[in-house]
Amino acid sequence: MASSFWEQHWWLVFAAAALVIPVGGMIASTFTTWLHFRQRREALAALKAYADSGRTPPPELAEILKAQATGPFYNVGVRFGPTPGAAPGAAPGPGDWSDPASPWADPMMWGSDRYARRAARQAMRMARWRYRAPYRRWSAVVWLAALTVGFGYAAQHATGDTANAFLVTAIILGAATVGSVVTAVIATVMRP
Structure with missing residues (x-):
């Protein structure tokens, strides 16, 4: 059960x-x-x-x-x-x-x-955060692509309704991967 x-x-x-x-x-x-x-x-x-x-x-x-x-x-x-x-x-x-x-x-x-030291540390962290934005975006692309491939593979080898669920999940993750590629390219081109 x-x-x-x-x-x-x-x-x-x-x-x-x-x-x-x-x-x-x-x-x-x-x-x-x-x-x-x-x-x-x-x-x-x-x-x-x-x-x-x-x-x-x-x-x-x-x-x-x-x-x-x-x-x-x-x-x-x-x-x-x-x-x-x-x-x-x-x-x-x-x-x-x-x-x-x-x-x-x-x-x-x-x-x-x-407070002045804290503001300076936060400004430094934000600058570092903005500098590393493309790396984070491409990391998300890699993870989403891996999940898309994994669920696509599972959809091919599963049977019944489970295969359809895996396929829908792979399609949704594929769309998210495409969106992540677009934002990663924009973040890389418009790098601060």
């Missing part, structure tokens, strides 16, 4: 595989977000307990909360006023929020220079 089901519905394996990866990613992301929420909630509860008792919280507790408060709108590490160690009444330095030439004058860059 079970073997006849999978013979008739062989395509369900591909559908299940296509669903497992995104659904698994959503589950893992939800679990990770919940863990971060729980850690932050426990840190805030400990901070409240220290505040209620009038004691100074340990610096490790503040570091946990600072490490989690990343992003442009959390204001982590923003300096209000002159650079530490500067003479009293000194003009703002290049790292101060009040210097209009400073990247910290832009609220999107508040925090530290790690």
Whole structure:
């Protein structure tokens, strides 16, 4: 019974595989977000307990909360006023929020220079991604062509309705291969 089901519905394996990866990613992301929420909630509860008792919280507790408060709108590490160690009444330095030439004058860059480094890394990765686009396109052509040939071969050697299913799959993959060849040629000709 079970073997006849999978013979008739062989395509369900591909559908299940296509669903497992995104659904698994959503589950893992939800679990990770919940863990971060729980850690932050426990840190805030400990901070409240220290505040209620009038004691100074340990610096490790503040570091946990600072490490989690990343992003442009959390204001982590923003300096209000002159650079530490500067003479009293000194003009703002290049790292101060009040210097209009400073990247910290832009609220999107508040925090530290790690946002500038992150933007530079992302720009480098995008340049590398665009440079390698033709290779990825031709790789897809090879994979789709191999699948087309495999399903075409299976359609020739299968019998009954299974042969028709393999043939339809080979035709669809052949069309996808032709589309991939077109995009690969365009990506190769219009290379950045």
